[in-house]
Amino acid sequence: MNDTQREPWLIRSDLDFLNHGSFGATPRCVIENQRHWQNLLEEDPIEFLAPERSLLPKLDFVRETVAKEINASSRDVVFVRNATEGVNAVVRSLPLRAGDEILVTNHGYNACINAVSQAANIAGAAVTTANIPFPIQSPDEVVRAIERRISPKTTWMLIDHVTSPTGIVLPVAQLIELAHSNNIRVMVDGAHAPGMLPLNLNELKPDYYTANHHKWWCGPKVSGFLYVDEESQDEVLPSIISHGANMEGYGPSKFQSQFNWPGTFDPSPLLALPTAIDFLAGLHPADGPNRLAGLLRHNHELAVEGRRVILNELKLAEPAPESMLGSLATIPVPAWTNHTSVQIQAVRTALRTEYRFELPVFRFDATNVCLRISAQTYNSLDQYERLADAVTKLS
Ligand SMILES: Cc1ncc(COP(=O)(O)O)c(C=O)c1O
Structure with a gap:
């Protein structure tokens, strides 16, 4: 995340916040x-x-x-x-x-x-x-x-x-x-x-x-x-x-x-x-009836790219076609399949405290322990690259 992207948001600068999906995040001007x-x-x-x-x-x-x-x-x-x-x-x-x-x-x-x-x-x-x-x-x-x-x-x-x-x-x-x-x-x-x-x-x-x-x-x-x-x-x-x-x-x-x-x-x-909607529309101005179209495209492309970086690093196939993504992407990590809930919690804690990432890591079903990334306009590709490194070390 560079300073210009980050400035309008209240997200702390010492954190790679890749979890817009859970509770969102609100720009300063909207809180004002x-x-x-x-x-x-x-x-x-x-x-x-x-x-x-x-x-x-x-x-x-x-x-x-x-x-x-x-x-x-x-x-x-x-x-x-x-x-x-x-x-x-x-x-x-x-x-x-x-x-x-x-x-x-x-x-x-x-x-x-x-x-x-x-x-x-x-x-x-x-x-x-x-x-x-x-x-x-x-x-x-x-x-x-x-x-x-x-x-x-x-x-x-x-x-x-x-x-x-x-x-x-x-x-x-x-x-x-x-x-x-x-x-x-x-x-x-x-x-x-x-x-x-x-x-x-x-x-x-x-x-x-x-x-x-x-x-x-x-x-x-x-x-x-x-x-x-x-x-x-x-x-x-x-x-x-x-x-x-x-x-x-x-x-x-x-x-x-x-x-x-x-x-x-x-x-x-x-x-x-x-x-809030005016603010978002101003970030990636779009012609046409949908004034958020530019933002939607930007976030979708970032989610797709971010997921690709992680999949490549972990040598994994796509768990869902790109056409089925919006600005979230979930990746099952095979190395974590047999993790107990204590081990999954340990991964979460390590990501947060050692690597300073905020994102969900969870068991979806018997075979899939997953991480989920979000892509919002304050995120950037280097965050997913560093996440891929961290996940490799924790796998
Ligand atoms: C599909 C879906 N439904 C409902 C909710 C609940 O949202 P809230 O807690 O704001 O009611 C969420 C939250 O992540 C969700 O992803």
Whole structure:
């Protein structure tokens, strides 16, 4: 990381931070903008926070910004604290019946699968897991793995746009079509997608889509959105029931009123999001309708190059085609396959304390102990070269 790349960010200079994927990182100017909103709030708390005074138009402005970036109608977008909350809101609202089957995948995010399992348990429904291979050769393997697990009892499915442990982009357009042609409603957990992939929900037409603002859009922690197709909006309740359930004035529709006010809260992470997206768009200016296209391309190319450097150094084949990557890449390290959890922790500690790298090292399944790299604009190729050296020494 050189000084010009690093300067706009708060990331410490004595650390090679290769884990943007977990919690994101937020530029200085965005944190300053968040503080500005917090100061305005504290100068005049009632005027700022009371929904019927000035809060709702501010939220609506952010909603319009989000809707434009994801190509959706702002009527269908509400805010949540994070993707975990978005998934919870939907699965806990589902009219599940005993005997229904809900489909998830083995690349899904543990917290969200827990939410699905709990909702299924309460209803007497079953959770079925589609086993997507990893290493993987092509998106067709994903489609086939999911198709195989669909049964006449499948009513709902949760798929990730970008998988957390394996860092691959799933063919969500095909999967949504597959779900709908089988009369299955589908939720996309897009936690990583905004700021990593171009999004067009008008074309994708998922029933539900949730994502974080604080990952690749680099908004302050904690905020995200939930999109719900108009047809299902009456059914979906927020995780927190508040004034909007029976009072006017909290939003233009019942759906939005219910989500607009989770009780007294700090809206500053949401309000600073437009500044974050403007900042990112300014880093790699792009012509055309997607103002983040230049950044997306840059980060994708860096992830691909970074992964190539490590694969070459370790003499490994690609665990997934480059076309299935966004700006994350997971590499199984064969030398670690039989490591115990204590040994895996030791690798993590050595990377952090001896080599000053921050990145996840974890067991994905019985055969794959992996590391995952992220590529954000503050990263540079030399970081992956040094990581490759460190991993060789620890293998
Ligand atoms: C696919 C996926 N879903 C959900 C989450 C949860 O995000 P959060 O903790 O912000 O809710 C993550 C976090 O990494 C994720 O990768």
